[in-house]
Amino acid sequence: MAQAARMFGPLATRAAPLVWFIVIILMTFLGLLAITFVIGRVVPIDPVLAVVGDRAPRATYEAARLAMGLDDPLVVQFFRYVGDVVQGNLGRSVSTGRPVAEDLARVFPATLEMATLGIIIGVTIGVPMGVIAAARQGSWIDQIIRVLALAGYAIPAFWLGLVGLVIFYAHFRLVGGPGRINIFMDGMVPVRTGLLLVDSLIAGDMRAFRSAFSHIILPGTILGFFSLAYIARMTRSFMLEQLGQEYITTARVKGAPERVIIWRHAFRPIRVQLITVIGLSYAGLLEGSVMIETVFSWPGIGNYLTTALLNADMNAVLGATLVIGAVFITINKGSDLLYRLLDPRARA
Amino acid sequence: MSMAIFSRDWLLSEDPETRAQARLGQFYRLMRALMRNPLAMVGLAIIVALLVVAAFAPWIAPYSPLQGSLQNRLQPPSSAHWMGTDELGRDILSRVIHGSRITLYIVLLVAVISAPLGLIVGAVSGYFGGWVDKVLMGFTDIFLSMPRLIMALAFVAALGPGIENAVIAIAITAWPVYARIARAETLTFRTAEFISAVQMQGASHARVIWRHVIPLCLSSTIVRVTLDMAGIILTAAGLGFLGLGAQPPLPEWGAMISRGRAFILDQWWVATMPGFAIVIVSLGFCLFGDGLRDVLDPKGKVKV
Numbered sequence: 001m002a003q004a005a006r007m008f009g010p011l012a013t014r015a016a017p018l019v020w021f022i023v024i025i026l027m028t029f030l031g032l033l034a035i036t037f038v039i040g041r042v043v044p045i046d047p048v049l050a051v052v053g054d055r056a057p058r059a060t061y062e063a064a065r066l067a068m069g070l071d072d073p074l075v076v077q078f079f080r081y082v083g084d085v086v087q088g089n090l091g092r093s094v095s096t097g098r099p100v101a102e103d104l105a106r107v108f109p110a111t112l113e114m115a116t117l118g119i120i121i122g123v124t125i126g127v128p129m130g131v132i133a134a135a136r137q138g139s140w141i142d143q144i145i146r147v148l149a150l151a152g153y154a155i156p157a158f159w160l161g162l163v164g165l166v167i168f169y170a171h172f173r174l175v176g177g178p179g180r181i182n183i184f185m186d187g188m189v190p191v192r193t194g195l196l197l198v199d200s201l202i203a204g205d206m207r208a209f210r211s212a213f214s215h216i217i218l219p220g221t222i223l224g225f226f227s228l229a230y231i232a233r234m235t236r237s238f239m240l241e242q243l244g245q246e247y248i249t250t251a252r253v254k255g256a257p258e259r260v261i262i263w264r265h266a267f268r269p270i271r272v273q274l275i276t277v278i279g280l281s282y283a284g285l286l287e288g289s290v291m292i293e294t295v296f297s298w299p300g301i302g303n304y305l306t307t308a309l310l311n312a313d314m315n316a317v318l319g320a321t322l323v324i325g326a327v328f329i330t331i332n333k334g335s336d337l338l339y340r341l342l343d344p345r346a347r348a
Numbered sequence: 349m350s351m352a353i354f355s356r357d358w359l360l361s362e363d364p365e366t367r368a369q370a371r372l373g374q375f376y377r378l379m380r381a382l383m384r385n386p387l388a389m390v391g392l393a394i395i396v397a398l399l400v401v402a403a404f405a406p407w408i409a410p411y412s413p414l415q416g417s418l419q420n421r422l423q424p425p426s427s428a429h430w431m432g433t434d435e436l437g438r439d440i441l442s443r444v445i446h447g448s449r450i451t452l453y454i455v456l457l458v459a460v461i462s463a464p465l466g467l468i469v470g471a472v473s474g475y476f477g478g479w480v481d482k483v484l485m486g487f488t489d490i491f492l493s494m495p496r497l498i499m500a501l502a503f504v505a506a507l508g509p510g511i512e513n514a515v516i517a518i519a520i521t522a523w524p525v526y527a528r529i530a531r532a533e534t535l536t537f538r539t540a541e542f543i544s545a546v547q548m549q550g551a552s553h554a555r556v557i558w559r560h561v562i563p564l565c566l567s568s569t570i571v572r573v574t575l576d577m578a579g580i581i582l583t584a585a586g587l588g589f590l591g592l593g594a595q596p597p598l599p600e601w602g603a604m605i606s607r608g609r610a611f612i613l614d615q616w617w618v619a620t621m622p623g624f625a626i627v628i629v630s631l632g633f634c635l636f637g638d639g640l641r642d643v644l645d646p647k648g649k650v651k652v
Contacts, residue, residue, distance in 0.1 A: 024489070031490030035499070039506040154630035156582045158589050159605055159623035162612055166620065170613040287495040291586055295609075305498075306590055309505050321502040328495040 021340070025333050030082070032325045036318045037081050041074075085322065091315035095308065100319035104301060108323070109194025110180060111293065111300030114220055115285040121224025122231050122285075123278055129228075130235025134243060135262050145232045152229025157222065157288055161295035164218050176215035178297035185211055219289075219296045226288060227281040234277045238270040272343040279335025283328045290324075381643040388639020394632025402448040411439035413446035413599045422615045432617040434607065440618065443599035444625045450600045451629060454515055454584045454593075455577055461519040463573050466526025471561045473527065474534025475553070485531065491524040500583055504592045511600075514593040518583050522576065529572055530565040537564060567644045575637035578630035585626050601626050 052064045069077060084090075090100035133142040168174045176182065180196055181189075189200045189208050197216065200208040242248065243266050251261050290302030297303065301320055308316035360377070364370040382388050401408060411429075416437030423433040431440035473484040503517035537543065538561075546556055587593035588602025596603060601622040608619025 024486075027486065028490050028493050031487075032494060035494070036502065039502050150631060150634055153578050153634045154582075154627050156585050156589075156602070156605075156623065156626055158586060159620070159626065162605065162609065162619050163623070166612060166616045170616075283495070287497055290497060290501070291589070294590065305501065309501065310591060312505075314505070317502060317505045321498055324498050325495055328498075329493050332493055 017340075021333075021337060025329070028329050028333070029326065032322065032329065033082050033085060034078070036322050036325075037078050039321075040081075040314060040318050090319035090322065093308070093316040093319075094313045095311045095316065100315050103304065103316065104319055104323050106194075107299055107301050107304045110196075110298060111286060111289050111302060113195045113197065114216060114292070114298060114300065115223060115282065115289050117216060117220035118223030118285045118289075119227055119278065119282045121221060122227030122281060125224075126228040126231030127235050127274065130232040131239055131262065131267060133232070133236045134239030134266075135258075137240075142236075145236055148225075148229040149233040152226050156291075157226060158291040158295050160222050160225070161219065161292050164222055165295070168218055175218045176211060178295075180212060180215055180299060181208065182211040182215075215296075219292050219298060223285050223288060223292060227285055230281050230284070231274075231277060235270070235274060238273050239266055242266040242270055272339055275342070276335045276339045279331050279338075283331040286327055286331075287324060378643055382639055385639040385642065387635045388642075391632045391635030391637070391639060394628060395636055398448055398452060398629055398632065401445055402452045405446045405449055409439075409442035409445040411442040413438065413443045414597050422611060422618070424615070425617055425621075431621040432615070434604070434618050435611065440604070440621050443604060444601065444622055447599040447601045447604065447622065447625065448629075450511065450594055450598060451581060451584070451626075454511060454518075455580055457515045458519045458522060458580050458584075459573050459577070461515070462522040463526050463569055465519075466523040466528075467530045467562055467565060467569055468557075469523070470527035470530025470532075471534050471557050471565055474531040475538055475557050475561055477538070481531075484527070488524045488527045491521070492528065494521070496521040497583060497586065500587065501590070501592065504587060509592045509595060511594045511598075514584060514587045517587070518580055522580065525576070526569050526572060529568050530562075533565040533568055534561055537561075571637060571641045571644050574633060574640055577633035577637070581626060581630050581633070 048061060048065045048068065048070065052060055056064070065071060069080060072080075088101050090104070092098070093100050093103055096103055129141060129145060133139070133145045136142060165177070169177050179186070185208050189196060189203055189205060189212075192199050192202055196212040197209060200206075200212055239262075243262075248261060248265055251265050256265070289298075289300060290305060292298065293300045293302035294306050301324060305317060305320035305324070307313075308320065358369065359373045361369065361373065364373055382392070416433060416439065418437050420429075420433050420437035421435055423429055423437075425432040429439050429441065431444065434440055434443070469484055469488065473481045473488075499521045500514075500517040503520055504513055507513035507516060543556060543560060546560055551559075584593055585600075585602030585605070588600040588604075589606045591603070591606060594600030594603055596607070604622040605619045608615075608617075608622075612619050
């Protein structure tokens with residue numbers, strides 16, 4: 001790196017960490033592929049038998065085995081696998097009969113819609129809560145954050161989903177039940193973006209929009225609760241760190257109003273840190289939706305994954321794992337990169 | 349002298365005469381600091397209760413966890429069945445009580461597998477530095493950036509459902525955090541004089557790491573393991589809920605919730621009761637872990 005700096009001047013000193021960062025991201029993706037590859041290899045199901053059936057004569061079996069490339073060295077097989085995945089070929093699902101990539105593209109928007117609603121709830125409530133809690137330490141809002149943080153750690157999401165269904169659906173009839181929309185309207189809204197709330201608005205179908213909204217609000221709020229607990233806690237600790245700095249004391253001595261001190265002096269510098277936290281939380285929600293989707297029969301990627309698990313549909317399982325992992329890593333590393341680019345302190 | 353043993357002054361002595369005295373004194377200070385934190389004591393009480401309930405489950409449980417009578421199926425909570433009965437007429441309270449054994453088994457096994465693994469990887473990485481560090485930490489970071497729950501799901505899918513496989517899958521996803529912590533801790537003292545002193549006395553690398561590096565990484569790892577217990581319990585319950593963990597008729601809490609799903613709208617207690625057990629036990633580990641961190645690892649308070 002030092003040599004590069006001498007050769008290309010200051011630009012390279014700035015670029016070198018970035019290049020290293022990109023290398024690490026690529027390595028992480030390769031690692032993910034290696035893990036799914038290994039998982040695919042240790043499955044006790046013989047992939048050849050799955051194709052030729054268990055009554056096939058030995059010669060047919062051997063021919064199929066050769067044709068599938070299972071005789072090649074593992075490294076060759078691995079790189080063939082990587083090549084397939086890069087080209088979007090994730091194999092065919094045994095249970096749906098369609099290519100896994102196609103299935104995943106179809107179910108992904110449902111997950112995205114729910115997780116996005118969750119993160120919107122988490123950010124719009126969590127950030128102000130965290131700021132206020134830090135400004136008024138020991139106040140009731142501070143106590144609430146402590147309780148929420150604990151609850152976020154200790155309560156299983158799938159259980160909270162079931163309890164929510166009992167209370168708000170079965171008892172009070174306030175929200176729609178499992179599924180994305182009233183079954184009578186299922187498939188009636190023309191698909192544009194795959195996000196049902198958006199699609200129904202585009203189609204101008206307010207009845208469908210209301211139905212979709214009543215179905216998404218409970219799982220979305222539950223996901224939102226988990227991200228809120230995390231975001232509020234992190235915002236609070238970032239703010240406390242800033243409020244303890246000397247420049248805040250200076251601002252106070254100068255007589256700046258408390259509102260200005262908190263929102264302009266203390267909150268501004270933590271915005272970049274918050275991006276990372278929100279990114280992590282968003283990625284976590286995409287993962288957390290696996291459980292929630294199962295509870296709410298939400299036709300997203302999580303439901304697809306668990307259904308495939310129960311059917312031992314290995315291509316589908318690995319494809320879904322790969323996609324969730326890739327999205328998770330991308331958001332994760334993306335927010336990290338953003339942090340490095342935006343925060344001058346991280347550049348050193 | 350013998351009279352003075354275990355007295356406060358003996359325990360808090362600034363210059364202990366034996367190693368045992370120093371250790372006991374340290375333990376006494378730790379317990380005193382913990383006692384001042386009421387929430388940590390609540391957590392400890394919950395953990396102790398879990399241990400007692402698990403140890404004496406057959407004597408505490410009022411009914412058999414596996415046998416029920418079908419005339420009694422899906423009874424609401426009553427004085428005879430505090431948590432009601434499930435679809436096979438089994439007493440849910442008895443099943444929850446026996447389920448504590450499974451939870452404890454999973455949690456302990458995951459801790460016993462993943463903590464030492466992470467500890468060794470982290471200590472070796474930090475102690476040697478250089479390319480060993482780069483390779484090991486690169487490996488750790490790759491595992492660290494994976495979504496844990498999804499990875500556990502995929503591993504169980506490959507290994508097949510069951511408690512042992514669930515434990516392996518969770519342990520595989522849990523160790524990188526401990527490796528990171530142990531490495532960070534090791535870096536703070538790898539160039540310290542006491543390490544050089546041992547090296548110059550001719551101790552092998554293995555001995556230095558085993559006897560001098562790892563013991564110093566223990567406290568922060570223990571704190572982190574305690575804090576992680578809640579997450580491990582939730583993941584295990586999640587795997588059980590999806591039918592990938594403990595198999596019926598074992599009274600695993602997550603699997604019980606899953607069975608209760610079918611009756612959730614009319615017989616709410618079947619699915620919700622085991623959930624309370626999960627919440628309480630997870631809460632216990634969270635509270636105790638928080639208290640332990642404040643005492644053992646005050647500087648680690650900000651990073652979570």
